[in-house]
Amino acid sequence: MKRPKPGARIFYLLLGGILCSFPALAMDIDDAPESVTIDYLQELYEPVTFDHRMHAENYACNSCHHHTTGDGPHNAVCGKCHTTSPAVDDVSCSGCHEEKKTAPAPATDGTAGTLYHIDKPGIKGALHLQCLGCHAAEGGPTECQECHALTPAGRKRFLVKE
Amino acid sequence: MLEKISRRSILKNGLAGTIGALLLRPKAGESHDIKKYPNSMGVLVDLTRCVGCRSCEAACNAEQKLPEPMQPFTDMEVFEETEHGRQRRTDETRYTVVNRYEVPGQDHPLFRKVQCNHCQEPACLSSCFVNAYTKTPEGAVIYNADVCVGCRTCMVACPFYIPTFKYSSAFSPQIMKCVFCYDTRLKFGKQPACVEACPQEALLFGQRDDLIKIGRRRIEENKDGYQDHIYGEYEAGGTSWMYLSSVPFEEVGFDTNIPHEPILDSVKNFLGIVPMVLTIWPALFAGFHLLATRKEQPRISDDKNGQEDAQ
Numbered sequence: 371m372k373r374p375k376p377g378a379r380i381f382y383l384l385l386g387g388i389l390c391s392f393p394a395l396a397m398d399i400d401d402a403p404e405s406v407t408i409d410y411l412q413e414l415y416e417p418v419t420f421d422h423r424m425h426a427e428n429y430a431c432n433s434c435h436h437h438t439t440g441d442g443p444h445n446a447v448c449g450k451c452h453t454t455s456p457a458v459d460d461v462s463c464s465g466c467h468e469e470k471k472t473a474p475a476p477a478t479d480g481t482a483g484t485l486y487h488i489d490k491p492g493i494k495g496a497l498h499l500q501c502l503g504c505h506a507a508e509g510g511p512t513e514c515q516e517c518h519a520l521t522p523a524g525r526k527r528f529l530v531k532e
Numbered sequence: 533m534l535e536k537i538s539r540r541s542i543l544k545n546g547l548a549g550t551i552g553a554l555l556l557r558p559k560a561g562e563s564h565d566i567k568k569y570p571n572s573m574g575v576l577v578d579l580t581r582c583v584g585c586r587s588c589e590a591a592c593n594a595e596q597k598l599p600e601p602m603q604p605f606t607d608m609e610v611f612e613e614t615e616h617g618r619q620r621r622t623d624e625t626r627y628t629v630v631n632r633y634e635v636p637g638q639d640h641p642l643f644r645k646v647q648c649n650h651c652q653e654p655a656c657l658s659s660c661f662v663n664a665y666t667k668t669p670e671g672a673v674i675y676n677a678d679v680c681v682g683c684r685t686c687m688v689a690c691p692f693y694i695p696t697f698k699y700s701s702a703f704s705p706q707i708m709k710c711v712f713c714y715d716t717r718l719k720f721g722k723q724p725a726c727v728e729a730c731p732q733e734a735l736l737f738g739q740r741d742d743l744i745k746i747g748r749r750r751i752e753e754n755k756d757g758y759q760d761h762i763y764g765e766y767e768a769g770g771t772s773w774m775y776l777s778s779v780p781f782e783e784v785g786f787d788t789n790i791p792h793e794p795i796l797d798s799v800k801n802f803l804g805i806v807p808m809v810l811t812i813w814p815a816l817f818a819g820f821h822l823l824a825t826r827k828e829q830p831r832i833s834d835d836k837n838g839q840e841d842a843q
Binding site for chain 2: 470473489494495496514527
């Protein structure tokens with residue numbers, strides 16, 4: 371590996387700084403929706419209304435949106451590539467996390483995508499892993515039915531009477 | 533007199549030779565390659581993700597049309613249940629259970645899902661003398677109740693205590709165990725019901741080889757968060773269901789003394805003899821018996837003649 375010249379490094383740092391300070395690329399809290407209706411599990415559960423405004427006011431965008439809102443990644447692993455990544459068009463969870471059927475086969479061609487995104491959770495896993503870990507740490511609700519009201523089908527599935 | 537001695541020596545030598553041949557025939561302690569299907573499926577269970585919601589239990593109950601339990605699946609009191617000092621186990625009414633473990637030094641409890649691990653070389657299958665079990669190319673260990681004679685040897689053979697018996701039915705008793713949703717899902721390439729239901733993606737369905745790579749990757753990226761071991765990669769010759777844990781596996785109810793060789797390797801020396809004993813011994817000893825009794829006939833008459841002569 372060839373090390374970049376000091377001049378080139380300064381150039382990249384400046385470029386990164388310009389990109390980060392450019393208002394259209396880093397997302398603003400006012401761009402964010404008030405609330406998001408999460409309705410992926412409608413068969414067994416009623417849709418969940420997520421208070422996006424409350425979360426956005428109390429936590430940094432990157433604590434949930436990884437690097438897609440353009441304010442640098444929260445997670446050090448993402449920082450390996452995405453320190454200066456700009457905001458993307460679709461910052462919704464489902465923009466990257468699909469409904470999962472099987473584990474993807476880990477590709478081995480050595481490109482960044484196959485090195486770091488091989489174990490990406492599906493949408494249901496992504497939402498629960500993201501919400502529940504933080505709720506446990508921050509004292510948010512963690513019992514299933516504190517967020518999810520069972521539908522009649524859900525009550526039948528879990529054999530809830532009365 | 534001469535005749536009597538030779539018969540005894542024939543018997544002695546014959547018997548010693550037969551036993552010797554029977555004992556020496558299977559080569560002792562020889563291991564073998566485990567029969568693997570290249571694209572067989574599996575599930576990677578990540579204990580660090582499981583929150584004990586019991587969605588998998590509910591999904592299994594519905595998918596397999598199992599009887600309704602006493603408590604709904606939203607009842608978390610079941611984690612306190614013990615029977616004979618043991619935590620809940622799979623039985624004829626449930627193919628999978630989730631148990632809770634309070635591990636010292638952990639600020640939150642850990643949960644472990646129990647179901648058939650679908651061994652690559654299943655001990656239940658090896659032990660079954662009517663071939664009621666089949667390991668399918670997709671990875672499932674399935675069971676055929678039509679040929680089962682109800683001997684329950686598989687229940688003894690299984691190192692994970694998974695096959696259970698339907699004692700409640702007097703007329704059609706059968707073995708009850710997780711079948712990887714083979715008939716309803718796996719053979720159509722679909723993930724099992726429990727995996728689909730898991731909110732935390734603690735259960736990951738995929739090709740077994742890929743799951744091992746993904747498991748290693750998770751350990752690699754979070755060395756402090758995981759034990760450096762995938763339980764089931766080698767245990768009992770390797771299983772289709774495998775586990776990752778943040779604490780030593782024995783602290784969350786896993787048997788860590790299970791050999792890495794298939795259970796069959798421990799018993800095949802003995803099992804190799806059984807068909808020979810069943811087929812050769814009856815004919816051999818019937819032959820000896822006929823030989824012995826036929827030769828006795830003239831002697832008795834000789835004795836009679838002798839007695840008559842003496843009188």
